[in-house]
Amino acid sequence: MPPYNARSGENRRKAHRALLIGVDRYEHLGRLPGVPRNLELMKEALTVEGSGVFDPDEVTVLLDPRGRHTVGEALGKAAEEAEGLLVVYFVGHGQVDTYGGNFHLMVAGSKVTRDKSHPFSNALAWHKDVMHWLWESEAEHIVVILDCCYAGNALKELDLNPGKRFALFAAIREGAEIPVARTATGTRFTREIHRVLTEEPAEGGPLRGGDVLLAHLDTRVREALAGLKAYDGQDWIPVEFHQGDDVVLALGQGEGAVPPVEPEPKPEFVPASDPERDPDAVPPSAFPRRFRDRRWRRRGVRRSLVPLLALALLGTTGVIVRNLLPGDGAGSCAPPMELRVLTDPDLRATVQKAADAYPKRDSRGCRGIGITVYGAKATDAVAAFQGSKAWQSPDGECPASGECFRPQRDLGAQPDIWIPAADSTWQRAQDTSAAASGNGKVTGGSVVSFDRSGPLAYTPMVLAVPDGLSLPPALQTGSPLSGLVSALGASEQKAYVLRPDPENTDGALLATTALYPPKGTALPSELEQGMEGQLTPMPGTSAELMCALAASPQNTLEDRAAVLIPEQTMAQFNLRPGDKGRQSCAKDTLSGRTAWYPSDVPVLDLPFVHVTWKGAERDADRRKQEIKDFYEWLTGDVSAQRVFTEAGFRGVTSDGYPATPDGHSLLKAPANTRAVHSDKLPQNGPPVTSAALTDTLRSYRQALGPGRVLYLLDTSTSMVDKRVFDGSGRAKDLVSRSMNSLGREDEYGVWSIAPASRKAHADLVPFGPNDRAAAQRKVDAAKPVADVNAHVATGLRDALAELRGGPSEADPPRLLVLVTDDEDSAAIKGARLTSLVKEAQKTPRVRVVVVSLQGGGCTSGALNRQLTAATGGHCLDPSVDLAKELQAEVAKTGTGDAE
Numbered sequence: 001m002p003p004y005n006a007r008s009g010e011n012r013r014k015a016h017r018a019l020l021i022g023v024d025r026y027e028h029l030g031r032l033p034g035v036p037r038n039l040e041l042m043k044e045a046l047t048v049e050g051s052g053v054f055d056p057d058e059v060t061v062l063l064d065p066r067g068r069h070t071v072g073e074a075l076g077k078a079a080e081e082a083e084g085l086l087v088v089y090f091v092g093h094g095q096v097d098t099y100g101g102n103f104h105l106m107v108a109g110s111k112v113t114r115d116k117s118h119p120f121s122n123a124l125a126w127h128k129d130v131m132h133w134l135w136e137s138e139a140e141h142i143v144v145i146l147d148c149c150y151a152g153n154a155l156k157e158l159d160l161n162p163g164k165r166f167a168l169f170a171a172i173r174e175g176a177e178i179p180v181a182r183t184a185t186g187t188r189f190t191r192e193i194h195r196v197l198t199e200e201p202a203e204g205g206p207l208r209g210g211d212v213l214l215a216h217l218d219t220r221v222r223e224a225l226a227g228l229k230a231y232d233g234q235d236w237i238p239v240e241f242h243q244g245d246d247v248v249l250a251l252g253q254g255e256g257a258v259p260p261v262e263p264e265p266k267p268e269f270v271p272a273s274d275p276e277r278d279p280d281a282v283p284p285s286a287f288p289r290r291f292r293d294r295r296w297r298r299r300g301v302r303r304s305l306v307p308l309l310a311l312a313l314l315g316t317t318g319v320i321v322r323n324l325l326p327g328d329g330a331g332s333c334a335p336p337m338e339l340r341v342l343t344d345p346d347l348r349a350t351v352q353k354a355a356d357a358y359p360k361r362d363s364r365g366c367r368g369i370g371i372t373v374y375g376a377k378a379t380d381a382v383a384a385f386q387g388s389k390a391w392q393s394p395d396g397e398c399p400a401s402g403e404c405f406r407p408q409r410d411l412g413a414q415p416d417i418w419i420p421a422a423d424s425t426w427q428r429a430q431d432t433s434a435a436a437s438g439n440g441k442v443t444g445g446s447v448v449s450f451d452r453s454g455p456l457a458y459t460p461m462v463l464a465v466p467d468g469l470s471l472p473p474a475l476q477t478g479s480p481l482s483g484l485v486s487a488l489g490a491s492e493q494k495a496y497v498l499r500p501d502p503e504n505t506d507g508a509l510l511a512t513t514a515l516y517p518p519k520g521t522a523l524p525s526e527l528e529q530g531m532e533g534q535l536t537p538m539p540g541t542s543a544e545l546m547c548a549l550a551a552s553p554q555n556t557l558e559d560r561a562a563v564l565i566p567e568q569t570m571a572q573f574n575l576r577p578g579d580k581g582r583q584s585c586a587k588d589t590l591s592g593r594t595a596w597y598p599s600d601v602p603v604l605d606l607p608f609v610h611v612t613w614k615g616a617e618r619d620a621d622r623r624k625q626e627i628k629d630f631y632e633w634l635t636g637d638v639s640a641q642r643v644f645t646e647a648g649f650r651g652v653t654s655d656g657y658p659a660t661p662d663g664h665s666l667l668k669a670p671a672n673t674r675a676v677h678s679d680k681l682p683q684n685g686p687p688v689t690s691a692a693l694t695d696t697l698r699s700y701r702q703a704l705g706p707g708r709v710l711y712l713l714d715t716s717t718s719m720v721d722k723r724v725f726d727g728s729g730r731a732k733d734l735v736s737r738s739m740n741s742l743g744r745e746d747e748y749g750v751w752s753i754a755p756a757s758r759k760a761h762a763d764l765v766p767f768g769p770n771d772r773a774a775a776q777r778k779v780d781a782a783k784p785v786a787d788v789n790a791h792v793a794t795g796l797r798d799a800l801a802e803l804r805g806g807p808s809e810a811d812p813p814r815l816l817v818l819v820t821d822d823e824d825s826a827a828i829k830g831a832r833l834t835s836l837v838k839e840a841q842k843t844p845r846v847r848v849v850v851v852s853l854q855g856g857g858c859t860s861g862a863l864n865r866q867l868t869a870a871t872g873g874h875c876l877d878p879s880v881d882l883a884k885e886l887q888a889e890v891a892k893t894g895t896g897d898a899e
Helices: 035-047 068-081 126-136 188-198 214-225 289-296 300-316 318-323 348-357 378-386 388-392 423-429 481-490 506-515 524-534 542-551 567-574 620-636 638-645 690-703 717-721 731-741 772-780 792-804 830-840 862-871 882-891
Strands: 017-022 059-063 085-091 141-147 165-170 239-243 248-250 337-343 369-375 417-419 448-455 461-466 477-479 496-498 561-566 593-598 607-613 708-713 747-752 762-768 814-820 847-852 874-876
Touching: 017 035, 017 068, 035 059, 035 085, 035 188, 059 068, 068 085, 068 126, 085 126, 126 141, 141 188, 165 214, 188 214, 188 248, 214 239, 337 348, 337 620, 348 369, 348 638, 369 620, 378 388, 378 423, 378 506, 388 448, 423 448, 423 506, 423 607, 423 690, 448 620, 461 481, 461 506, 461 567, 477 481, 481 506, 481 593, 496 524, 506 561, 506 690, 524 690, 542 561, 542 567, 561 567, 567 593, 607 620, 620 638, 708 731, 708 762, 708 792, 731 772, 731 814, 731 882, 747 772, 747 792, 762 772, 792 814, 792 830, 814 882, 830 862, 847 862, 847 882, 862 874, 874 882
Parallel strands: 017 059, 017 085, 085 141, 141 165, 337 369, 337 417, 477 593, 496 561, 708 747, 708 814, 814 847, 847 874
Antiparallel strands: 165 239, 417 607, 448 607, 461 561, 461 593, 747 762
């Protein structure tokens, strides 16, 4: 096929569109001063006289759009209007999650959050948002150019539509970051694109008399960037991909060049009636806006051709049309009814398999029903049902902060069926009081009612303990979770207890309620910070947690981590290579876990809940019957139950109780015969109340922030003598940069522990709420003190007391950071060191991080090693990337990166 040319004879009268998006100002990320120039360069490259493939009025420039919706509307408009070529260009920050996936484009209001299932707020998800809008377009050829970090991840997450001609040009390959350009001249990648598309014919430029294709552009830009390095030292290599024929991005400068032609104006089309006002239609609010726009606002010329094409088909190809009708010739099939199923993230894969296996066609071959399954964060689902009016009819705009919860946008369309993991979850959703919601995300009345039909399957929550860790056999059943955790802590091996994010899944929340001990015996912050210290961020589902252990750089963590997960998840990861049902990320070292059944964590019972919405009465009787049929098939059909048992769940007996696993059950696989109690379901405790779950969520959120952070900065003479005080990557710079992980709600301060007076410390930044920019300026302006030693021990004691102060009912995470060259701490030994370590171990817990600016300071410094080990902190020395590691440590306590 010849390359697609928007200015060729057959294409030049079509509507072409280019959308150029640039973000240079962020509230929570670094500024990119070259972005405005980038947009100028790209527009010039695409519209320059003689070679540009677009007219100026076909190009839209969007600088610093605030919020994903602003970008979404512009992208949707360009995608809808484009008939021929659609080019989308983005320059700004790109981000991925901790596991290197979930690629997002960040706009002015975007934030990085602590929510593992939704790691970015008010950002554009590449797969969910951008690709969806692009595939909605009827453009003949689509080109996306990304000038941002991790741009190559877009190719990894590409969901191709075989019928589309599509091209992607990414500034850098997967997993790599671009060095930030600090000048206003534009980024190197975009400057090279501009050069290749606009320069006069010359050596290395466009071929004389020939057009510049995307393949040419990739080759020339790649050559220009050869030898340059990405942020982490990797080679800077752009990535190009195209499906279908190539595309012309600049017209040749010599003979044969095709001049641009003004497109003819298109007539406006106004439909005679508005389907959105049809009283029998589904309310528009039940569909995302972008679907409604695409459904009813087609371009006028194409809409006017539909009746003519239909008449032509009926008149000349009637046989073809008739042969497309099913059945006995009685007529066409009725439109299939769509059932929407919302489920817990831990259950989504299995529920999807069951929905796929459900027989959906009648005796005539007509497709009578369609089933859409989607998962949602468990606490979000509860909050959305509690304020269900906002789900059905969202009103108002997001505040300026961009923080708002829109169920249609963030969860999906209103469900007909809800399958949470636990009975307590749907009961909590019925409590619409503000106190019960636990998060205040959604306000407004309830327009929803529930009809619970019964359980679909069962699985108990278990403490999956690696076989290398020993526990008394008598504790395997009948013991509370706190007893199992205490026994692990008392064992000779150093064991850790991990659990998925309790905001995300019902099972993790129930386990957390049992994990938090009674008031007065310990603090949730100690448990949560201990988990965060081993695996950050905590994965959202049980399978993701096991996969994270498999990928953990700490090779021994997977052997020492006992995990609170559903029994069926443990059974899947116990399988050996080649066993049916084994997870793709599993490793041999993850297998060999035994289930210990805590007596105070309820069994997950997968209730089937029929959801009814006020104002959605159309086809109510038929819908009710279809839902009933689906439920009866799920619980009564052998093939349906096998979907669950083959995934490791326990089936349901005719009277609604857990069934004994049969030979098809994953629990009966050889790898699980000794690992689980398959003959009977262990008796677990009574259901947990809504109030208890709400209290658990409140304690969990409080335990993770806002936090209290106090820096002790060594300003003694030796810091200057050793040249570790001023300059990039040195003491002041490390403290200042790590403050990017602190937010408005955090309390923090910086003390000098080598004060000019007789005091033990001097305030560089007073401890308390601070303006981050002002605090960073104060640190940058700090001066060393001549001929003064650092008061390390006294400073540490005073700092511990300061961090432990405050209201007794608060339980924030606490962090003490000591930044020193070790000269004045080397003499702290013997009884003085023992006393200081005991002081640091007191409650409330304070985690201590020592930044040793001396080579080998974490191996030679007794204070550094013992203090950090005793408090669950870390020692950092020049053997690691100090700036990166310290910012990550502060991020575990501060909320700045989550705002």
